[in-house]
Amino acid sequence: xxxxxxxxxxxxxxxxxxxxxxxxxxxxxxxxxxxxxxxxxxxxxxxxxxxxxxxxxxxxxxxxxxxxxxxxxxxxxxxxxxxxxxxxxxxxxxxxxxxxxxxxxxxxxxxxxxxxxxxxxxxxxxxxxxxxxxxxxxxxxxxxxxxxxxxxxxxxxxxxxxxxxxxxxxxxxxxxxxxxxxxxxxxxxxxxxxxxxxxxxxxxxxxxxxxxxxxxxxxxxxxxxxxxxxxxxxxxxxxxxxxxxxxxxxxxxxxxxxxxxxxxxxxxxxxxxxxxxxxxxxxxxxxxxxxxxxxxxxxxxxxxxxxxxxxxxxxxxxxxxxxxxxxxxxxxxxxxxxxxxxxxxxxxxxxxxxxxxxxxxxxxxxxxxxxxxxxxxxxxxxxxxxxxxxxxxxxxxxxxxxxxxxxxxxxxxxxxxxxxxxxxxxxxxxxxxxxxxxxxxxxxxxxxxxxxxxxxxxxxxxxxxxxxxxxxxxxxxxxxxxxxxxxxxxxxxxxxxxxxxxxxxxxxxxxxxxxxxxxxxxxxxxxxxxxxxxxxxxxxxxxxxxxxxxxxxxxxxxxxxxxxxxxxxxxxxxxxxxxxxxxxxxxxxxxxxxxxxxxxxxxxxxxxxxxxxxxxxxxxxxxxxxxxxxxxxxxxxxxxxxxxxxxxxxxxxxxxxxxxxxxxxxxxxxxxxxxxxxxx
Numbered sequence: 300x301x302x303x304x305x306x307x308x309x310x311x312x313x314x315x316x317x318x319x320x321x322x323x324x325x326x327x328x329x330x331x332x333x334x335x336x337x338x339x340x341x342x343x344x345x346x347x348x349x350x351x352x353x354x355x356x357x358x359x360x361x362x363x364x365x366x367x368x369x370x371x372x373x374x375x376x377x378x379x380x381x382x383x384x385x386x387x388x389x390x391x392x393x394x395x396x397x398x399x400x401x402x403x404x405x406x407x408x409x410x411x412x413x414x415x416x417x418x419x420x421x422x423x424x425x426x427x428x429x430x431x432x433x434x435x436x437x438x439x440x441x442x443x444x445x446x447x448x449x450x451x452x453x454x455x456x457x458x459x460x461x462x463x464x465x466x467x468x469x470x471x472x473x474x475x476x477x478x479x480x481x482x483x484x485x486x487x488x489x490x491x492x493x494x495x496x497x498x499x500x501x502x503x504x505x506x507x508x509x510x511x512x513x514x515x516x517x518x519x520x521x522x523x524x525x526x527x528x529x530x531x532x533x534x535x536x537x538x539x540x541x542x543x544x545x546x547x548x549x550x551x552x553x554x555x556x557x558x559x560x561x562x563x564x565x566x567x568x569x570x571x572x573x574x575x576x577x578x579x580x581x582x583x584x585x586x587x588x589x590x591x592x593x594x595x596x597x598x599x600x601x602x603x604x605x606x607x608x609x610x611x612x613x614x615x616x617x618x619x620x621x622x623x624x625x626x627x628x629x630x631x632x633x634x635x636x637x638x639x640x641x642x643x644x645x646x647x648x649x650x651x652x653x654x655x656x657x658x659x660x661x662x663x664x665x666x667x668x669x670x671x672x673x674x675x676x677x678x679x680x681x682x683x684x685x686x687x688x689x690x691x692x693x694x695x696x697x698x699x700x701x702x703x704x705x706x707x708x709x710x711x712x713x714x715x716x717x718x719x720x721x722x723x724x725x726x727x728x729x730x731x732x733x734x735x736x737x738x739x740x741x742x743x744x745x746x747x748x749x750x751x752x753x754x755x756x757x758x759x760x761x762x763x764x765x766x767x768x769x770x771x772x773x774x775x776x777x778x779x780x781x782x783x784x785x786x787x788x789x790x791x792x793x794x795x796x797x798x799x800x801x802x803x804x805x806x807x808x809x810x811x812x813x814x815x816x817x818x819x820x821x822x823x824x825x826x827x828x829x830x831x832x833x834x835x836x837x838x839x840x841x842x843x844x845x846x847x848x849x850x851x852x853x854x855x856x857x858x859x860x861x862x863x864x865x866x867x868x869x870x871x872x873x874x875x876x877x878x879x880x881x882x883x884x885x886x887x888x889x890x891x892x893x894x895x896x897x898x899x900x901x902x903x904x905x906x907x908x909x910x911x912x913x914x915x916x917x918x919x920x921x922x923x924x925x926x927x928x929x930x931x932x933x934x935x936x937x938x939x940x941x942x943x944x945x946x947x948x949x950x951x952x953x954x955x956x957x958x959x960x961x962x963x964x965x966x967x968x969x970x971x972x973x974x975x976x977x978x979x
Contacts, residue, residue, distance in 0.1 A: 300489075304428050307482040308440050311420035312447030313454075314476055316554070318417075319344055320455045320546055321468050322384065322410055328845065328872030328969065329391055329405075330398050337536060337546050338648045339402045341529050345637075345644035347411070351418025352637035356630035359426045368487035371416075371423075375480040378412040382473035385409065392846065397726055399649065413476055420483065422633040427486060429629065441633075442562040449554040452547045456975070464970035509624055514635055516675055520619045521639025522646075523668040524612045528553045529647040530661035531604045534587070537728055537747070552605055556612035560620040567617030569676070576614040576672065579607035580665045584704065587661055588711045611668055618675045656722050657729050662708055669701055721826060727816040732826045742766070742930065745797045745822060752819070753797030755827050756930060762828055765802040766930035768862070768895060774921035774936020775860045777950045778893040779803050782857050791856040791885065793844040793873070794863035798823040804835035811854065812837070813844035815863075845873060848881050855887040862895040871974075874903065875967045879910040892916075892939040902977045907937045908958045909966045917943045919955035 323340045330336045358367045390405035392398060421444045428440065459468055509517075532549045559566035582603060624632050651660045720743070721732040731746050734757070744754035753769075756762050769775050780803075782788065787807035792800045795814035804810050810833065814820050820839055824830050830837065840847050844863055848854075859882055863873055872878065882892050896903040904920060911918035918939045925933045938955055940946070946955050964976040 308424050308444050309447040310479045311417050312444040313451040315417040316448040317451035338533055339399050342644040342648035343403050343406045345640045347414050348418045349637040349641040351415050352634045355419045355423035356634045371487050372484045378416050379477050379480050384469045422630050442558050445554045445557040449551050452551050456547050461973040517635040518639045519671045520615045521636040522643040523664050524615045525640045525643030526664035527611050531608050552609045553612050556616045560616040572614050575610045579610040583607040614672050656724050723818050725818050730818045753799045763802050768934040769799045770931030772923040773934045774938050775893045777954045778858050778891045778938050781949045781951045788857045791859040793861045795823050797827045798829035801829040801833040804833045806834045808835035810835050810837045812839045813847050815843050854885045858891050860893045871972050874906050875969050876910050877969045894937045897935045905964050906967050911939045919946050920958045921954050
């Protein structure tokens with residue numbers, strides 16, 4: 300019996316968290332590859348988890364075992380009938396509406412019922428186990444459930460993503476879900492038979508109902524780690540790369556803390572973790588409000604924020620484990636945990652983007668977690684926290700630290716906001732405009748998170764200079780100048796930024812920009828003068844560039860520039876074989892595609908070269924050097940054209956060189972992509 304329950308709970312948790320990166324990767328291409336897509340997915344998962352826990356709580360309290368079993372078996376059968384997982388094209392965005400509700404509706408239609416039943420399985424099966432084996436303590440099954448969840452997450456980037464396409468993943472997951480449904484139905488029937496066969500006995504002991512104060516503590520200790528989890532994930536995916544690894548790693552840490560705290564082996568010890576908790580909070584707050592202090596390496600911010608998240612989760616979940624109730628109150632306890640998770644998800648995905656003009660929730664949650672943990676610890680006189688100081692001294696130290704930190708953080712955020720001309724936030728993140736420098740070297744920059752998205756000199760003689768990655772020696776500049784003649788040019792640009800590419804436009808030219816973020820469109824037109832000064836015919840198309848290009852007739856561009864950065868990486872859906880086929884459809888014969896591949900962490904050259912080879916196109920690498928006097932930075936571009944002839948003359952002859960792939964990777968398609976083969 301124990302083995303059957305353990306296998307079913309493990310499989311349900313594995314599938315529950317395996318589907319999260321799968322469905323997230325499926326819908327990313329429809330919504331621009333933004334980090335906010337994952338936050339919205341997390342919100343959906345948290346709300347469904349709450350509904351699943353509520354279902355488990357109500358059915359175990361209100362229904363007799365036979366009716367409960369029949370209801371659950373019927374729902375399992377209905378969920379299996381909805382498989383395999385497919386996306387409804389009706390939800391594909393066609394306009395410029397805010398996509399949060401569309402994403403939630405799409406996920407509800409595609410995976411809602413199976414995910415709901417998987418969410419309910421943990422508390423429901425543990426309640427059935429406690430009913431079959433009165434007096435047992437099922438919390439180790441909760442640790443096993445979280446272990447299955449963690450394996451489900453880790454197996455995706457390490458095993459499934461590098462070897463399987465999305466359709467294969469969907470079919471494999473659906474087959475495993477059918478096995479789970481059979482096991483769960485068998486346990487439901489077994490529970491009914493065991494209940495009917497068991498002779499009447501004295502009622503099992505029932506623990507006291509938790510007080511309102513204890514329920515509030517459960518809620519806070521569950522909500523704050525969720526806010527930190529989603530905030531850390533959002534910060535890393537916006538400022539490092541929007542890749543599944545940076546979705547999976549923080550969530551795996553979150554689950555590991557549940558495993559260690561509820562396994563029962565005493566992994567959480569206050570005298571160890573409370574000092575690390577305070578240090579990690581301090582580290583995250585300092586480097587978040589002063590990112591310039593962080594060395595320019597990919598792994599250090601990942602280690603810092605993931606390590607800090609682990610310490611915070613261990614403390615919050617460790618305190619939750621210390622406050623867990625009698626087994627008779629199990630579903631109530633899990634319901635409060637799920638409620639806290641859902642509240643945290645709603646705060647990060649819905650409330651914060653509308654309430655704040657910057658990413659304040661990470662720092663706020665860090666400070667609030669100190670307050671919550673202190674409150675719980677303080678209510679236990681004589682605990683481990685008072686080994687070195689008195690209870691009153693602990694109170695004074697904590698209150699002083701929290702107050703001082705809060706005032707300091709508020710002052711720094713206020714000072715930083717005053718330095719910005721504009722600071723706004725929407726679904727796609729925080730966008731800031733700031734003036735930097737003095738005299739003739741003074742310039743205005745646009746940033747998204749901590750990533751620079753272009754700048755413009757304010758001096759009248761320099762404001763038409765193409766800066767940053769778009770200098771005359773860059774791949775985009777060389778492609779434009781090499782294809783320029785007396786006839787007007789038609790140019791397409793994927794990714795608007797500050798509008799720097801408009802510095803190249805002439806009378807008679809036609810420039811068409813594609814930009815997903817409405818804030819960026821407004822700021823490029825109002826805070827910078829590249830677009831207003833452009834004498835060419837100009838249009839800006841709002842929406843995901845790939846979806847926009849799919850809907851449009853062939854544009855016959857002379858040059859198409861691809862520079863749609865999200866964080867420090869071009870969104871994956873813009874680098875697949877199908878995406879390049881779309882770009883080539885919009886180029887005229889002899890036209891050129893310039894792809895920006897500058898990246899600290901990823902070697903994108905092999906991906907682009909394989910796509911060009913598939914369509915029998917010639918691809919060459921253009922590397923430009925830094926020129927501080929002109930405001931130009933180092934950049935790597937790949938220029939692609941129909942044949943090699945265009946690279947034998949003019950600027951391209953000296954600038955472009957053959958690409959040496961140097962590594963064998965599998966071509967990226969809409970159904971397959973793996974980031975690990977191209978890590979630098």
